[in-house]
Amino acid sequence: MAAEILLQTPLTQAKVAQLKAGDAVLISGTIYTGRDAAHKKMVDALAQGQELPFDVKDQIIYYVGPSPAKPGQVIGSAGPTTSYRMDAYAPKLIELGLSGMLGKGWRSPEVIEAMQAHGAIYFAAIGGAGAYIARCIKEAEVIAYPELGPEAVRKLRVENLPAIVAIDASGKSIYAEGKARYQQN
Amino acid sequence: MKIIHTDEIIAAVEKLCMDANYFLGEDMLQAFHTAQAAEQSPLGQNVLGILIENADIAKTEQVPMCQDTGMAVIFAELGQEVQVTGMSLTEALNQGVRQGYAKGYLRKSIVKDPTLHRDNTGDNTPTVIHYDIVPGDQLKITVAPKGFGSENMGALKMCKPSDGLEGVINFVVETVDKAGANPCPPIIVGVGVGGDMEKAAILAKHSLLREAGEHNADPEWQKVEAEILRRVNQLGIGPQGFGGTQTALAVHIETFPTHIAGMPVAVNINCHAARHKEVVLTGRDA
Numbered sequence: 001m002a003a004e005i006l007l008q009t010p011l012t013q014a015k016v017a018q019l020k021a022g023d024a025v026l027i028s029g030t031i032y033t034g035r036d037a038a039h040k041k042m043v044d045a046l047a048q049g050q051e052l053p054f055d056v057k058d059q060i061i062y063y064v065g066p067s068p069a070k071p072g073q074v075i076g077s078a079g080p081t082t083s084y085r086m087d088a089y090a091p092k093l094i095e096l097g098l099s100g101m102l103g104k105g106w107r108s109p110e111v112i113e114a115m116q117a118h119g120a121i122y123f124a125a126i127g128g129a130g131a132y133i134a135r136c137i138k139e140a141e142v143i144a145y146p147e148l149g150p151e152a153v154r155k156l157r158v159e160n161l162p163a164i165v166a167i168d169a170s171g172k173s174i175y176a177e178g179k180a181r182y183q184q185n
Numbered sequence: 186m187k188i189i190h191t192d193e194i195i196a197a198v199e200k201l202c203m204d205a206n207y208f209l210g211e212d213m214l215q216a217f218h219t220a221q222a223a224e225q226s227p228l229g230q231n232v233l234g235i236l237i238e239n240a241d242i243a244k245t246e247q248v249p250m251c252q253d254t255g256m257a258v259i260f261a262e263l264g265q266e267v268q269v270t271g272m273s274l275t276e277a278l279n280q281g282v283r284q285g286y287a288k289g290y291l292r293k294s295i296v297k298d299p300t301l302h303r304d305n306t307g308d309n310t311p312t313v314i315h316y317d318i319v320p321g322d323q324l325k326i327t328v329a330p331k332g333f334g335s336e337n338m339g340a341l342k343m344c345k346p347s348d349g350l351e352g353v354i355n356f357v358v359e360t361v362d363k364a365g366a367n368p369c370p371p372i373i374v375g376v377g378v379g380g381d382m383e384k385a386a387i388l389a390k391h392s393l394l395r396e397a398g399e400h401n402a403d404p405e406w407q408k409v410e411a412e413i414l415r416r417v418n419q420l421g422i423g424p425q426g427f428g429g430t431q432t433a434l435a436v437h438i439e440t441f442p443t444h445i446a447g448m449p450v451a452v453n454i455n456c457h458a459a460r461h462k463e464v465v466l467t468g469r470d471a
Contacts, residue, residue: 024231037303064252065253065294066252067248067249067252067291069290070290076248076249076290076292077251077292079252079253081253082334082337082367084367104369104425104426105334105367106366106426124426124427126232126236126425128239128250128369128457129235129236130251130252130253131249132238148305149307150252150292150293164228164425164427174427175366175427178421178426178427179420179421179422179423181421182226184419185419
């Protein structure tokens with residue numbers, strides 16, 4: 001495996017342009033969490049002309065619903081959830097400047113088109129490695145929708161969170177390329 | 186005749202919920218190491234290394250290996266010479282889940298109504314319980330928390346008898362191919378063949394309770410398990426779907442006689458966090 005790229009947020013267009021599918025990165029800085037219910041609320045808020053709980057421009061949203069923190073922990077286990085369930089909402093946020101999504105699994109053609117049009121990266125974290133990834137999260141604060149419990153929007157400070165560039169801003173995908181490389185017959 | 190009080194059942198289920206989420210089975214860890222040695226993709230090898238480290242952190246710190254601590258699925262085999270006293274057995278199993286998920290800092294992931302009111306119940310109940318009444322004077326309880334990244338990728342097909350063995354194999358392989366990266370490979374593929382619609386689905390889920398790679402007792406079906414595993418691992422999906430040769434760690438098939446007109450096939454995919462813990466309660470003499 002090639003050496004990891006150190007990636008500091010915010011994820012500006014200059015940084016987006018340099019990332020290629022298959023790159024291993026270590027993400028540090030502020031990222032935000034949001035999954036099914038939070039995405040629905042955010043997109044509903046936009047439809048009603050309201051503001052989002054945070055400015056998505058040049059930011060990364062991590063698709064995660066952590067388990068509860070034990071006493072003394074910053075956050076409970078916090079691996080990625082499957083991203084396709086956010087596909088219906090993601091293009092709207094990408095249009096508003098969201099430049100990174102962190103999750104796991106395949107994305108829809110609509111999401112990839114929006115990523116190409118507006119310059120965004122889809123990162124894959126290691127699904128199921130919830131205890132491992134929690135160690136990379138140094139601060140966590142609920143900033144919106146606390147009523148959603150594990151699905152609330154959190155602001156996280158992460159250090160060296162390992163991820164792979166799954167789909168880059170040109171639309172190239174590690175899922176398609178990797179599968180083609182190792183497929184037999 | 187034996188008597189088992191529900192207080193004992195509640196305490197047992199509470200512990201099983203926590204243990205299942207903290208302690209990955211040795212069979213799975215062994216399977217990770219075997220897959221890491223066999224994997225051709227460097228990135229895939231790296232993923233497997235992280236999964237081994239993740240399981241170690243979860244065990245050492247007693248935290249969930251995955252944040253999706255699942256819908257708590259329980260298989261209860263009740264000996265017909267057992268009398269359960271206290272509350273209802275179903276309520277006791279649910280109370281055990283409630284306490285286990287609260288005390289164990291496990292995520293509560295159940296919503297009240299699947300469609301109309303998706304409000305979290307707050308205590309991870311109700312649990313899905315599969316009862317079986319069996320000979321004997323013991324109560325065996327297996328808790329198998331199931332995350333929905335993998336559960337969502339399952340499928341069921343009412344195949345025609347003329348589809349034959351090739352039809353069964355093709356449907357399983359297609360289901361894994363469509364699932365791709367979503368169910369957190371490397372996966373365990375649970376397959377139920379026969380019975381009726383719901384029987385096939387329960388067989389597929391039940392097969393996931395086996396140790397990874399433990400074969401069907403029937404040598405003919407063992408060969409089918411091996412053939413499906415070979416075909417699945419030729420798909421190229423690999424660990425986390427990043428490409429590789431280790432998409433599945435094992436294929437488990439369970440079968441049941443079926444109707445002259447049918448051949449139901451159910452596929453239940455388990456992520457690499459293949460969690461299940463069991464206990465046998467013996468109670469006291471009546």
